[in-house]
Amino acid sequence: MRLLLMSDTHLPKRARQLPAPLLDEIPRADVVFHAGDWVDTATLDLLESRSRRLVGVYGNNDGAALRARLPEIAYADLGGLRFGVIHETGPAQGRETRCAARFPDLDVLVFGHSHIPWDTTAPTGLRLLNPGSPTDRRRQPHCTYMTATITGAGLGEVELHRLPPR
Incomplete structure (x- = not known):
């Protein structure tokens, strides 16, 4: 099973559209995750129309229209793994223990x-993944998103993809 992870798209505030390499990944994914800060409903509509399955939440920059359509926390059981999606987890220090x-x-x-890619595992085995942002790199060198696979053994390869500058 192939997963596509993104967050903090901030459209059309930070970019006019999602980057082409990210859009090309959508039909390849069995499940698309979006961890909030969509900003516009058009992006939600686009991902709903192009995704086989979309699991998303609203973020702190999302208004009433998005909050009416998305939960604060979403859950999905995929390939024997239990996934959760949330926008904000608090400061980096202590994140694994807290989550x-x-x-x-x-x-x-x-x-x-945070717009900062993150891939760690808590002592309990909880894997924490932040794909960064495909449209607003902030202080990061690149805009990013992630892909991952689920295999019979659990979560397989997780890959951070760097997008070319706009």
């Missing part, structure tokens, strides 16, 4: 907000 305590039944937590 493991808050989400003891999850195997993988996808989050956003």
Whole structure:
């Protein structure tokens, strides 16, 4: 099973559209995750229309229209793994311990907000993934997104993709 992870698209505020390499990944993915800060409903409509399955949440920059359509926290059971999606997890320091305590039944937590890619594993085994932002790199060298696979053994390869400058 192939997964596509993104967050913090901030359209059309930070870019006019999603980058072509990211759009090309959507039909290849069995499940698309978006960890909030869409900003416009057009991006949600686009991902809903192009994705086989979309798991998304609203972020702190998302208004009433997005909050009416998306939860604050989403869950998905995929290939024997329990996924959670949330926009914000708080400061980097102590993140693994804090998230493991808050989400003891999850195997993988996808989050956003910081625009900083993150891939760590808590002592409990919880994998924390932040794909960064495909449209607003902030202080990062590149705009980014992630892909991952689920194999019979669990979460397989997780890859951070760097997008070319706009």
